[in-house]
Amino acid sequence: MMNTAVTDAATLSVAPMMDWTDRHCRVFHRLMSRRARLYTEMLTTGAVIHGDRARLLGFDASEHPVALQLGGSDPRDLATAAKIGEDFGYDEINLNVGCPSDRVKDGRFGACLMAEPALVAEGVAAMKRAVKIPVTVKCRIGIDDQDPEVALDTLARGVIAAGADALVVHARKAWLNGLSPKENRDIPPLDYDRVYRLKAALPHVPITINGGIKSIAEAKQHLAHVDGVMLGRAAYQEPWRLLTVDSELFGETPPHATMKDVFAAMLPYIERQLAEGTRLHSITRHFVGAFHGVPGARAFRRHLAENGVRPGAGVNVLRDAIALVDDRARAAVAA
Numbered sequence: 001m002m003n004t005a006v007t008d009a010a011t012l013s014v015a016p017m018m019d020w021t022d023r024h025c026r027v028f029h030r031l032m033s034r035r036a037r038l039y040t041e042m043l044t045t046g047a048v049i050h051g052d053r054a055r056l057l058g059f060d061a062s063e064h065p066v067a068l069q070l071g072g073s074d075p076r077d078l079a080t081a082a083k084i085g086e087d088f089g090y091d092e093i094n095l096n097v098g099c100p101s102d103r104v105k106d107g108r109f110g111a112c113l114m115a116e117p118a119l120v121a122e123g124v125a126a127m128k129r130a131v132k133i134p135v136t137v138k139c140r141i142g143i144d145d146q147d148p149e150v151a152l153d154t155l156a157r158g159v160i161a162a163g164a165d166a167l168v169v170h171a172r173k174a175w176l177n178g179l180s181p182k183e184n185r186d187i188p189p190l191d192y193d194r195v196y197r198l199k200a201a202l203p204h205v206p207i208t209i210n211g212g213i214k215s216i217a218e219a220k221q222h223l224a225h226v227d228g229v230m231l232g233r234a235a236y237q238e239p240w241r242l243l244t245v246d247s248e249l250f251g252e253t254p255p256h257a258t259m260k261d262v263f264a265a266m267l268p269y270i271e272r273q274l275a276e277g278t279r280l281h282s283i284t285r286h287f288v289g290a291f292h293g294v295p296g297a298r299a300f301r302r303h304l305a306e307n308g309v310r311p312g313a314g315v316n317v318l319r320d321a322i323a324l325v326d327d328r329a330r331a332a333v334a335a
Contacts, residue, residue: 010037010166010206010208010227010228011035011223011227011228011229011249011250012033012035012036012037012216012219012228012229012230012231012245012249013036013037013038013039013067013168013208013228013229013230013231014026014029014036014037014038014039014230014231014232014235014236014242015039015210015230015231015232015235016039016040016041016042016067016069016094016096016138017041017232017233017236018041018042018099019041020041020236020286021038021039021040021041021236022040022041023058023059023060023063024273024278024282024283024286025236025286026038026040026059026060026063026066027060027062027063027266027269028239028262028266028283028286028287029235029239029242030062030063031062031255031256031262031265031266032239032240032242032243032245032254032255032256032262033242033243033245033246033254033255034246034252034254034255035245035246035249035250035252036242036245037065037066037067037091037092038063038065038066038067039066039067039068039069039094040059040066040067040068040069040090041069042069042070042071042096042099042110043056043057043068043069043070043071043081044070044071044072044109045070045071045072045074045077045078045080045081046072046077048070048080048081048084048085049077049080049081049084053084053088057084057085057088057090058088059088059089059090060269062269064091065091065092066090066091066092067090067091067092067093067094067136068085068088068090068092068093068094069094069095069096069138070082070085070093070094070095070096071096071099071109071110072095072109072123073108073109073113073116073119073120073123074123075119075122075123075125075126076126078095078123078126078127079126079127079129079130080130082127082130082131082135083130083131085131086130086131086132086133090133091133091134092133092134092135092136092165093127093131093133093134093135093136094135094136094137094138094168095120095123095124095127095135095136095137095138096109096110096138097109097110097111097113097114097120097137097138097139097140097155098110098111098138098139098140098168098170098174099111099181100140100174100175100176100179100181100184111139111140111143111174111176112143112176114139114140114142114143114146114151114155114174115143115146117151117154117155117158117159118158120137120155120158120159121158121159121161121162122162124137124159124162124163124164125162125163128162128163128164134165134166135163135164135165136164136165136166136167136168137155137159137164137166137167137168138167138168138169138170138210139152139155139156139167139168139169139170140169140170140172140173140174141169141170141171141172141173141191141194141195142173142174143173143174143175143176144173144174144175144176144177146173148173148191148194149194152169152194152198153198153201156198156202156205157202160202160205165206166205166206166207166208166227166228167198167205167206167207167208168207168208168209168210168228168230169195169198169207169208169209169210170210170211171190171191171192171194171195171209171210171211171212172184172188172189172190172191172211172212173188174188175187175188185233190211190212192209192211192222192225195207195209195225195226196225196226199225199226199227206227206228207226207227207228208226208227208228208229208230209222209225209226209228209229209230210229210230210231210232211232213229213230213231213232213234214234215234215241216241216244216245216248216249219231219249220248220249223249236286236289237288237289238289238292239286239287239289239290240259240289240290240291240292243256243257243258243259243262259290259291260322260325262290263287263290263318263322267315267318267319270283270315270318271315274314274315279309279313280308280309280313280314280315280317280318281308281309281313284304284308284317284318284321285308287304287318288301288304288305291325294325294326295325295326296324296325296326297325299321299324299325300321300322300324300325303317303320303321303324304317304318304321307320307321
């Protein structure tokens with residue numbers, strides 16, 4: 001593993017994923033790893049500045065270290081939104097220059113900004129003037145017909161010169177003309193070597209790699225070349241993999257040894273949320289992949305799907321679902 005100035009918290013992170021990494025998901029993930037850095041879903045600068053901040057930005061103290069990802073391109077709005085995020089207690093502000101969503105493209109933020117590196121750098125500089133916490137950028141290796149060698153270097157050098165503290169690079173192009181957002185997650189080929197070359201060219205800049213990384217074992221291989229690894233769908237769809245992050249990457253005892261222990265620790269949070277009017281399904285929808293390859297995993301998922309959405313559903317629905325999983329079965333181990 002590389003010995004650089006990057007913080008331990010960034011060695012392994014869970015990607016910002018729209019509609020997935022909300023506050024309930026992040027509390028769940030934190031119970032599996034003290035060390036992983038967690039990210040919010042992307043929030044637009046307009047939503048942060050003009051929306052219901054408590055609802056959009058509020059988070060549980062247990063989530064630290066947690067980063068706020070912003071979507072936007074206007075430097076003044078980015079600075080304002082970043083300061084609001086810092087005042088809410090976030091540990092990092094991350095600028096989205098990688099999402100290929102149609103919603104993002106239409107709003108002039110996300111991956112389309114790969115075509116405007118000077119504007120991105122201006123936004124980073126504005127945020128750096130506004131906040132004391134780290135400001136980072138998440139990008140692709142390029143978009144459409146761009147040459148990734150030129151496009152990624154230009155963006156990276158520009159934002160670093162503007163003061164960015166680190167880069168997260170999704171090792172794929174985004175094809176904004178011709179592919180859907182879903183297709184952009186799989187069809188453009190992965191080019192991990194391009195990210196490795198960026199790190200070699202910028203040895204003093206913390207670089208995190210993202211895209212198609214399926215396990216902690218794969219993460220370890222990447223850490224021979226870059227400073228950090230960001231897991232996306234693997235962390236969300238197979239959260240049990242996070243159980244071994246602290247032991248495998250940091251040599252530390254994880255907060256909880258098994259998924260059942262995680263759920264036992266999660267119950268008080270769920271009870272508090274239900275008392276505040278949150279629906280059970282808003283929380284349990286993140287648990288679908290919690291058990292893998294153990295007797296009762298399918299029954300667990302089915303019970304939550306059928307009963308978690310009912311009006312007034314309480315924690316007993318989750319307790320009953322957990323009871324369907326064989327206690328004697330070894331918790332799935334991330335590999």
